[in-house]
Amino acid sequence: MTVELDAKGLTCPMPILKAKKAIKGMGGGEMLKIESTDAGSVADFESFCRNGGHELMESNEDGGVYTFLIKKSA
Amino acid sequence: MSEQNTKSMSIIVTKGTLDWAYPPFILATTAAAMDVKVTMFFTFYGLQLLKKELDHLQISTLGNPAMEMPMMGMHMTMPNIMSTIPGVDAACTSMMKNLIKKKGVASIPELREAAIDSDVRMIGCQMTLDLFEMDSKDLIEGIDVGGAATYMESALKSDINLYI
Numbered sequence: 001m002t003v004e005l006d007a008k009g010l011t012c013p014m015p016i017l018k019a020k021k022a023i024k025g026m027g028g029g030e031m032l033k034i035e036s037t038d039a040g041s042v043a044d045f046e047s048f049c050r051n052g053g054h055e056l057m058e059s060n061e062d063g064g065v066y067t068f069l070i071k072k073s074a
Numbered sequence: 075m076s077e078q079n080t081k082s083m084s085i086i087v088t089k090g091t092l093d094w095a096y097p098p099f100i101l102a103t104t105a106a107a108m109d110v111k112v113t114m115f116f117t118f119y120g121l122q123l124l125k126k127e128l129d130h131l132q133i134s135t136l137g138n139p140a141m142e143m144p145m146m147g148m149h150m151t152m153p154n155i156m157s158t159i160p161g162v163d164a165a166c167t168s169m170m171k172n173l174i175k176k177k178g179v180a181s182i183p184e185l186r187e188a189a190i191d192s193d194v195r196m197i198g199c200q201m202t203l204d205l206f207e208m209d210s211k212d213l214i215e216g217i218d219v220g221g222a223a224t225y226m227e228s229a230l231k232s233d234i235n236l237y238i
């Protein structure tokens with residue numbers, strides 16, 4: 001199951017805070033898909049995942065919208 | 075994550091203007107989201123940020139040549155002499171609040187709420203309360219009140235200590 005999070009229109013630190021909240025409610029190995037318009041979130045989600053032991057499966061940009069797919073650490 | 079591996083951070087919060095309220099709350103909430111145990115010590119003007127109502131927070135244009143407000147495609151700075159005119163700081167504050175809203179930047183009450191939700195420990199400085207004759211009833215609930223030793227105990231155990 002993939003949890004979806006719309007963080008478009010929000011700036012630092014809200015995409016990370018909302019992602020953390022979502023991840024907290026998920027089980028290990030579950031997927032979180034985040035959409036953001038914050039250019040800084042590209043580097044931020046890399047750090048967030050490295051720090052938390054989560055896997056950043058995808059990081060894409062299309063027309064100013066950044067999409068991240070994160071697999072929660074087991 | 076085991077308690078032993080948990081990283082910790084302390085922040086001394088000394089400033090009470092709308093703009094300077096951002097760095098400590100952004101760092102505290104983000105650190106908490108990254109499983110860091112956070113302690114914030116609010117002293118002097120920083121104690122304003124623990125008041126129940128935060129509507130009184132203002133920015134000051136005085137001595138701030140780096141404040142370039144985007145306006146009609148250009149950037150406007152404010153000569154120091156303008157700060158002496160009544161209403162200028164209030165007008166700049168409302169400009170800043172509009173900008174914050176327009177750009178999707180979180181408000182200070184919103185960030186403080188997020189900090190509380192993520193169990194950031196907040197300590198209000200007792201000496202500041204006494205010095206400025208502030209009433210602890212005007213501060214939000216759930217905080218600790220203490221002095222430098224209370225902060226030091228936490229700082230000595232922290233991986234990161236910041237002064238903002």
